[in-house]
Amino acid sequence: MSTADQAVQAGPARPASLGPVLRWLRFFWSELSLIFRRPRNLAMLAVIAAIPVLLGVVLKVSAPAAGNGPAFVNQVTQNGVFLTLAALVVMLTVFLPLAVAVVAGDSVAGEAASGTLRTLLTVPAGRTRLLLVKFSAVLVFCLAACLLVAVAALLTGFLLFPVGRVTLLSGTTIPLADGLLRVLLVVLYATAGLAAIGAIGLALSCLTEHPLAAMAALMVIVIASEIADSVSQISAAHPYLPTHWLLSWDGLLRAPVDSAVTEHGLLSFAAYAVIFGSIAWARLGAADITS
Amino acid sequence: MNLGSFPRRRARWAVPAGALCAVGVVAVASTVASAHSVPNLPRRSAEQLLAGLQAAETRPPAPMTGTVQVTIALGLPSLPSAAGVNTPFSALTGTHQFGIWYASPTRFRLAEQGSLSETDLRRDGSRVWLWNSRTQTATRLLLPGQARGRTGSIRPLPAGPLSSPAAISALLAVAGRSTAITVGQNVTVAGRPAYQLVIKPRTSKSLIGRIDIAIDAARHIPVQLAVFARGAAQPSVQIGYTSLSFGQPAGSNFSFSPPPGAKVRTVSASALLPSASPAGSASQLPGVPAGSKASSVYGWYVVPGVASTHRVAVYAGGRQVQLTPAALRQQLSRVPKSERPGLRRALKLHLHFSFTSPQQLPAIVRSQLQRLGVLGTTTPSSTAPQLLGNGWLTVLRTAPVPGLAQLLRQLSGRQAITSAYTATGPTSNSALGAATAGSDLALPRALAEVATPVRGSWGSGRLLRTSLVSLLFTSDGRVLIGAVTPSVLYADAAG
Numbered sequence: 001m002s003t004a005d006q007a008v009q010a011g012p013a014r015p016a017s018l019g020p021v022l023r024w025l026r027f028f029w030s031e032l033s034l035i036f037r038r039p040r041n042l043a044m045l046a047v048i049a050a051i052p053v054l055l056g057v058v059l060k061v062s063a064p065a066a067g068n069g070p071a072f073v074n075q076v077t078q079n080g081v082f083l084t085l086a087a088l089v090v091m092l093t094v095f096l097p098l099a100v101a102v103v104a105g106d107s108v109a110g111e112a113a114s115g116t117l118r119t120l121l122t123v124p125a126g127r128t129r130l131l132l133v134k135f136s137a138v139l140v141f142c143l144a145a146c147l148l149v150a151v152a153a154l155l156t157g158f159l160l161f162p163v164g165r166v167t168l169l170s171g172t173t174i175p176l177a178d179g180l181l182r183v184l185l186v187v188l189y190a191t192a193g194l195a196a197i198g199a200i201g202l203a204l205s206c207l208t209e210h211p212l213a214a215m216a217a218l219m220v221i222v223i224a225s226e227i228a229d230s231v232s233q234i235s236a237a238h239p240y241l242p243t244h245w246l247l248s249w250d251g252l253l254r255a256p257v258d259s260a261v262t263e264h265g266l267l268s269f270a271a272y273a274v275i276f277g278s279i280a281w282a283r284l285g286a287a288d289i290t291s
Numbered sequence: 292m293n294l295g296s297f298p299r300r301r302a303r304w305a306v307p308a309g310a311l312c313a314v315g316v317v318a319v320a321s322t323v324a325s326a327h328s329v330p331n332l333p334r335r336s337a338e339q340l341l342a343g344l345q346a347a348e349t350r351p352p353a354p355m356t357g358t359v360q361v362t363i364a365l366g367l368p369s370l371p372s373a374a375g376v377n378t379p380f381s382a383l384t385g386t387h388q389f390g391i392w393y394a395s396p397t398r399f400r401l402a403e404q405g406s407l408s409e410t411d412l413r414r415d416g417s418r419v420w421l422w423n424s425r426t427q428t429a430t431r432l433l434l435p436g437q438a439r440g441r442t443g444s445i446r447p448l449p450a451g452p453l454s455s456p457a458a459i460s461a462l463l464a465v466a467g468r469s470t471a472i473t474v475g476q477n478v479t480v481a482g483r484p485a486y487q488l489v490i491k492p493r494t495s496k497s498l499i500g501r502i503d504i505a506i507d508a509a510r511h512i513p514v515q516l517a518v519f520a521r522g523a524a525q526p527s528v529q530i531g532y533t534s535l536s537f538g539q540p541a542g543s544n545f546s547f548s549p550p551p552g553a554k555v556r557t558v559s560a561s562a563l564l565p566s567a568s569p570a571g572s573a574s575q576l577p578g579v580p581a582g583s584k585a586s587s588v589y590g591w592y593v594v595p596g597v598a599s600t601h602r603v604a605v606y607a608g609g610r611q612v613q614l615t616p617a618a619l620r621q622q623l624s625r626v627p628k629s630e631r632p633g634l635r636r637a638l639k640l641h642l643h644f645s646f647t648s649p650q651q652l653p654a655i656v657r658s659q660l661q662r663l664g665v666l667g668t669t670t671p672s673s674t675a676p677q678l679l680g681n682g683w684l685t686v687l688r689t690a691p692v693p694g695l696a697q698l699l700r701q702l703s704g705r706q707a708i709t710s711a712y713t714a715t716g717p718t719s720n721s722a723l724g725a726a727t728a729g730s731d732l733a734l735p736r737a738l739a740e741v742a743t744p745v746r747g748s749w750g751s752g753r754l755l756r757t758s759l760v761s762l763l764f765t766s767d768g769r770v771l772i773g774a775v776t777p778s779v780l781y782a783d784a785a786g
Binding site for chain 1: 300301303304306307309310311314318358364384385386390402404406407408409411420422424425426427429534541543544547549550551552553
């Protein structure tokens with residue numbers, strides 16, 4: 001059952017009995033169940049949860065020498081909490097953006113391709129509301145994916161490695177509970193970064209009727225942005241790249257917390273979300289949906 | 292389909308366009324406003340600004356918390372990414388951020404905040420710790436006995452790349468005929484209004500176009516230093532505060548105990564600190580102990596004092612020698628009349644040098660030290676790098692680097708093969724790799740590979756030229772480096 005079917009049923013059936021807020025929630029819920037019941041997405045989430053476990057097992061079997069490998073990896077054997085951060089560092093470059101691309105790219109183009117978008121737009125729900133619901137659902141997916149990484153990594157880390165006070169980048173230690181709180185903040189920051197990528201995907205998804213095209217285009221943008229971010233000759237343009245701030249949560253792990261960089265990153269994500277959200281809004285409102 | 296409630300189709304696109312413009316305006320405005328706002332300040336002459344700097348230098352630095360950003364864009368060519376080359380080079384390019392927490396000369400913290408990493412230097416009284424988050428290593432630096440609990444006369448490190456006036460003083464030492472010092476446009480640095488001192492070399496052989504020094508209007512401390520290559524609009528090197536606030540930082544910044552699981556090492560810091568000289572041997576009296584004659588002076592500065600209480604302190608051969616005002620007057624009376632203003636000016640400006648070779652001292656100071664017998668007239672040992680020329684045209688020349696001459700020969704040989712057969716076989720590569728394996732030649736090799744072969748009456752070698760720095764590898768394995776045109780390097784290589 002597509003969102004459209006549910007919305008149609010929910011809409012005209014008992015319009016008077018449902019307040020606007022409840023109708024929104026219902027629409028939102030149907031969109032969420034669409035995302036989280038799709039076998040493709042579930043398989044993707046399973047892979048996302050498996051990678052931190054795999055990483056933990058690999059590190060248990062053979063720990064890398066100090067100073068080698070990605071950040072935090074050499075700390076995992078001493079404190080399992082760092083498996084979360086190591087997993088996020090590893091996955092924020094490709095795996096998580098890829099998952100977001102699949103969901104965001106599919107969100108509007110998928111409905112256009114299957115013909116349900118037309119039905120959906122006949123409901124007097126409003127295209128703006130449709131878009132807001134779609135973006136909120138993508139946002140929830142970003143949060144779910146990041147939390148899944150964190151929880152899978154935490155469980156693996158707690159099982160395989162010792163756990164204790166958390167050493168910050170500055171060399172000072174904080175209690176485990178405070179450390180977990182900081183990990184949660186990192187997860188929320190990463191979610192915001194992925195949501196900005198999701199907004200780009202949503203705009204692309206409104207531009208085409210082929211979900212695969214939107215997904216591929218978003219991945220091309222993400223990878224091109226990451227490559228451009230590593231070219232030092234254009235360092236002046238780096239702060240404006242969509243992926244530049246994805247790992248800038250390191251300020252949260254310093255003592256005292258250095259929020260300046262993190263705030264800058266959040267502003268960048270907000271700017272991307274606003275620009276591409278409005279592009280999606282303009283496109284969805286202006287275009288004839290042909291199928 | 293009912294579109295009546297929607298704005299007209301074209302008009303909708305005004306929203307994303309507007310959003311893009313708004314974001315662009317905000318982004319540009321925030322950077323431009325902070326970088327280009329010109330605060331209104333009472334007019335000051337260059338002399339007044341220098342006097343302010345000088346006065347600020349005599350006061351101990353105030354407790355503060357700040358962030359310093361270092362941006363380096365030397366225009367180096369992209370290097371072949373050989374293993375081990377990235378590490379030294381990442382330090383030479385790009386942007387680096389440092390957090391500074393400063394309470395007193397014996398309590399401070401300096402943190403290099405890299406991406407997902409941090410290196411901290413903390414000093415809390417006699418305890419000095421170096422922390423590296425990448426390697427999870429805590430290194431305890433053992434201070435020599437006399438430095439515990441007090442600083443001696445050493446300026447505190449985190450008072451910064453800026454508050455330490457060595458670079459500025461060195462420039463002022465060459466002021467006059469070789470240098471023009473003017474007042475530039477006022478700037479805002481770290482949200483604080485600042486004057487700007489513009490220093491320009493008069494010689495055209497220097498690659499440095501100008502050096503801008505921003506001086507905080509309220510506290511007269513240098514807050515930003517920008518080095519421009521000749522003709523460049525953007526600085527090649529810029530060091531400046533991005534945030535700066537005064538007040539006692541939290542004590543938790545200074546104390547440190549190694550976190551569980553970290554590797555802990557202990558290293559003696561005597562080799563790192565110039566103040567390592569035993570205080571007992573420092574003579575407060577005029578004249579110099581016979582044993583103090585040393586072939587290498589590595590420090591020379593004027594101890595700030597009021598009016599006539601300045602002292603010239605000299606570090607010689609691991610010992611500190613101070614001259615009292617009486618001795619200073621006596622020395623001054625021996626100085627030829629024509630040289631006196633220069634020496635007086637040097638004394639007045641509280642020059643603070645930290646040098647590795649006597650050649651770095653201003654000629655007038657060098658000659659005085661030689662007269663005192665502190666500085667030997669013998670040539671420095673052949674293995675130490677030498678400084679040639681003076682002022683803006685100073686060039687550093689290393690002793691022949693072991694293996695470098697051979698490497699250069701191999702490079703030119705490989706080039707001949709390349710041009711003849713347009714193919715570099717893996718054999719030649721591996722031969723070169725074997726020649727340099729296990730040595731410290733990775734960086735010179737990478738640099739030499741991108742350098743262009745040059746030859747002239749002075750000899751032959753390979754030249755690497757960037758906007759700010761020229762680097763010459765001579766065929767005998769020496770390296771000459773300076774912010775000068777290649778012709779100066781050639782002249783020094785011949786000499």
